[in-house]
Amino acid sequence: MSEAKEQLFNPIGDLVEKVAEDKRAEEDVTTNDDERPVQEIESLCMRCREQGVTRLMLTSIPYFREVIVMSFRCEHCGFSNNEIQSAGAIRPEGSVFTVRCLGREDLDRQVVKSPTCTVEIPEFELTIPPFRGQLTTLEGLLRDVITDLSDGQPLRRIENEAAYNKIQAIIEGCKEILADDEDEDEDAVGAVKRASQKDAPMKPFTIRLDDPAGNSFIEFHGNMSDARWNMRTYHRTREQNIILGLVNPDEEPEAPKAPADESAEPDLVGDDEIFVFPGTCSSCGHPSDTKVKKTSIPYFKDILIYATNCEKCGYRDNEVKSGSAISPQGKRITLKVEDREDLSRDVLKSETCGLAIPEIDLVLQSGTLGGRFTTLEGILDQIYEELSTKVFAAGDSRHNNDAFDTFLHKLKAVKNVEHPFTVILDDPLANSYLQNLYAPDPDPNMEISSYDRTWEQNEELGLNDMKLEGYEQDAANDASATNTEAPKV
Known part of the structure; x- marks a missing residue:
């Protein structure tokens, strides 16, 4: 089974060499269609309703996993489209890949973006919602951003100038990173200017891929100790599992089981009860509750866990505080x-x-x-x-x-x-x-x-001014002195 899988999903570098060999030998009538790395299937074009061709390539991304690269083109109307899908199962945990781009060499990093992946560029306050899967580079991702945002800009300039200016700032920022100007004429002066732009320092920016399915990836340079590259995993929420089709949205979440012994319930109130304190979200200002739960760490002491989750803006915060007395040492x-x-x-x-x-x-x-x-x-x-x-x-x-x-x-x-x-x-x-x-x-x-x-x-x-013993007597003495003091006439 593993040998068959290896034959189906070969490394992408090996497939490129094999495609080149097939092109040189395409006139050979003995070539077997099943052995070709790229399979072609006739498909219906959704634009002109004529027959187009979909090309499928099963490959393996180094240090990642198996994927299916699909490309469709219709020779009748010229419509083309490409997409990438994971060939594996949904991962047990979601993943977040973060890359700090400090130089233009980082723009060559390969990117695998699945259909469930959200792309964020915090410096531009830009969030790209989940869409179709892509196999591209960071440079290609930025060029897609420029292309997508530029569409409809002339109309926005007339209807909503504020939105136009905001979007145009993002477009100009991406063009500055890429250091090219598509509107500039192809002459010697323009070529020299673009060359100087390429050599100029690039404004650093961060790109983040958040995929609850865990099927996205950004290439690292050298090995996984790449200082500009980071990956972390997280447990999916119920809402994310519903979006991925892993949980029935009509199914009610399981309620916590009641204790079998009702007489023991009063003894469990301290550890099982969750206290809710109404407050205000520090991010958006809307009402937000803070939940507090007491728990005990074995061989240590009791602690209090604070958790805040704003339903309006999604802001989350959690903190842990001690639930015991101050230690003398x-x-x-x-x-x-x-x-x-x-x-x-x-x-x-x-x-x-x-x-x-x-x-x-x-x-x-x-x-x-x-x-x-x-x-x-x-x-x-x-x-x-x-x-x-x-x-x-x-x-x-x-x-x-x-x-x-x-x-x-x-x-x-x-x-x-x-x-x-x-x-x-x-x-x-x-x-x-x-x-x-x-x-x-x-x-x-x-x-x-x-x-x-x-x-x-x-x-x-603040412990030097804190008195824990004898404060009742001091308070009584202060009150007595205040009462016996007679006001001067």
């Missing part, structure tokens, strides 16, 4: 990461916790990223996303780009565990946690130490 957790299994450890990083990886000179101060309850792999992904997005978006950092590229390469190597490294969590309130895979026995790769907080740390946390 701080805690420092040191983990020696040796293989990818360590990346699956659960991590609770409180808002007062700092994180450091000495091998790559990474130091995050307290408060960075806020409170997070995730895995070690998840928090490294968040660090990479935050650093790459913030720094690449700042134009002033362009001159120091080589140094930051080097740092991101090191961070990518750490994410892929290409070499052992050390993770240090330092929390003065001892509200952070790193999973012990050998619990309740000690973890040989993890060291946990407690220390006394300094006066400066207590002052920063």
Whole structure:
């Protein structure tokens, strides 16, 4: 079965060579149609209702998976169309590919965009909704954006000038990245000008492919440690599963089962109950609820999970806070990461916790990223996303780009565990946690130490002015002094 699959889905480079050989030998009558890499099928043209030809090519994208490339052309009316479809099943998780384009060499990256994929360019505030599948490059994707948005611009200029100006700004931005001008005459002066534009620095931008089916892809340069390339996966929502046809929209989601023992219900209220606090979305200003749930981490303490989801604009946020008393001492957790299994450890990083990886000179101060309850792999992904997005978006950092590229390469190597490294969590309130895979026995790769907080740390946390004992007597004395003091006449 695997041999037959390999024969059907050969690498795209091998198919190109085979197509060239078939063209040279197309006059050979002994050529078998079943052995040709491109199959031709007569199809109905939906424009003129005559017979056209659809060409199918089954191929394999390196480091990706098998796809079917389809191209249709009608010789009667000249209509043509091409599309790409995945030849595999829908992936268990959705995927998000992000590329920071810093030079025009990034425009040559190959792109596989499935029909369920959404394309985003944050710098232009541009979102391309799911449409037909494509096999193209980043440059081809930008040229399609220019072509699609330019259609109808003269009419928009008359009917809605504000929309025209907004769309025209996106078109001009894409043309500036591509460094060409299709309206310029083909003369020597124009050629020299275009050559100088190609050599000019390109304005950095970010492109993101979000595919809930997991069947899209952007090529990386070299290997997966490419600092400008990033991939993450996520669990699909019920709405996304409905769109993909995996869930019946008329089927009601399963309600949580009631406890079998009704007498035990009062004891479970504290951990099972979800509290809802009405508030306002910080992104769009519409009413939005914040949900809070208390949960307990084994061998640690109780925590509170806060989650906000705005139904109007889609803004989401989550945070974790301690649900226990303030610890009398701080805690420092040191983990020696040796293989990818360590990346699956659960991590609770409180808002007062700092994180450091000495091998790559990474130091995050307290408060960075806020409170997070995730895995070690998840928090490294968040660090990479935050650093790459913030720094690449700042134009002033362009001159120091080589140094930051080097740092991101090191961070990518750490994410892929290409070499052992050390993770240090330092929390003065001892509200952070790193999973012990050998619990309740000690973890040989993890060291946990407690220390006394300094006066400066207590002052920063507001603990020096906090009195937990004897405050009732002080309050009574203050009230008595106030009552006995007689006003002067």
